[in-house]
Amino acid sequence: MALLEIRNLHARIKDDGREILRGVDLVIERGQVHAVMGPNGSGKSTLAYVLAGKDGYEVTEGQVLFDGEDLLALEPEERAQKGVFLAFQYPVEIPGVAGMTFLKTAINAHRRARGEGDLSTPDFMRRVRDASDRLQMTQDMLRRPINTGFSGGEKKRNEILQMTLLEPKLAILDETDSGLDIDALRIVSNGVNALRDPERSMLVITHYQRLLEHIVPDFVHVMSAGRVVRSGGKELALELEATGYADYGSDAA
Template identity: 65%
Template sequence: MLEIKNLHVKLQDEDKVILKGVNLSVGAGQVHAIMGPNGSGKSTLSYVLSGREGYEVTAGSATLLGQDLLALDPEERAAAGLFLAFQYPVEIPGVGNMVFLRTALNAQRKARGEPEVSAGDFLKLVREKAKTLKIDAEMLKRPVNVGFSGGEKKRNEILQMAVLEPRMCILDETDSGLDVDAMKLVADGVNSLRDAGRSFLVITHYQRLLDHIAPDVVHIMADGRIIRSGGPELALEVEKNGYADLLAEVL
């Protein structure tokens, strides 16, 4: 599904190198987690994969289903099946959630040469998805993320994911700012979208999210590299001992 090879990334306007040779291979239907201390490059990886400006790839490659991601604009990556759930979903006053979602869905379909979804069919589709995710219909009528609580914003990300049906989902610290109940709701949403044809890359500081979204593989990232990979037990080890021991091993 997602293949990252020897990815080197620096900030565009500074000499600061952030990713120093990341290798990662996520198979179809798998859930991978990336953990790591602050400043290890986790969020940068998610931004570089989704095409945010301000970064320069100096070496390496990233492909999604064989397609060179790094050559595509952000909207093209989305149409190719990539989805980034933001750590801080953006508020867009004056643009209704439904208008936004329908614009996004139809833009992606158009890019893939598929027919657009009519307003009626779209309404049906969103209502159905919202119901499954236990999202209040009232939330759909409001402007994108405006006045949403932290939990509502994250659930709105999951709703977008459910409607857009991406192949590769990156969750960037989706648990940040959520209480336990809200986190569980979000995790339930993610779990309901798990599928043999859909993969997840879950970026998180803490093990607690992984109690709810069980990963197949856990990676530890530090100083711009993946320093260790293993099963779910690796996350438990971090939770118990912190990152210091792991870092000491490799440095």
């Protein structure tokens, strides 16, 4: 059984009824890294949000199975607890809530959902320190309110830190390279690559081939106007880099 099976997924924006996803098909096996590329407005980020359960979208057709279970029937926190992680393109600021507090709350929520007790503070601190060292994050950063006043690079590293500690089965990276300089891109990519595992799948959404030089995918898909219009190996990314998205139209939505 595949980890993630998306079948003919249609979704529209609740407010204005605009259809963004128009029959997405995608299957991701365990341990695979899939990249989704495509022009702006092709529905890449919407796909990520619909998978994570963000409010404001309505699924009108199709289904999504995660580990064989109907993912769309679950609340966002339940999806997260079952192993779906979304690294946000624009991580949200929460004033006054220290990064540490947020992390601990999230980790313990996962543990409780699995029927485990809360993590002890020393254990928690040790795990955070190990993971944050690898991402070259300072303890001071984690004491500050989460994402508040962070640079673009700091926010993205913070996303990968959370991903490291929450150990998802499926990591969705939404334009993780946006706003990163070359050094930050390397740190973030190394962080992601360290999490590659036969039991963990990734869905890497990106506009540019650049990220895929660092996080090398097993498969590349091209989205256009709300559908996957072409799939191939990692060489497809290079081809796109050469030809651009002109062949795929810009966007219908």
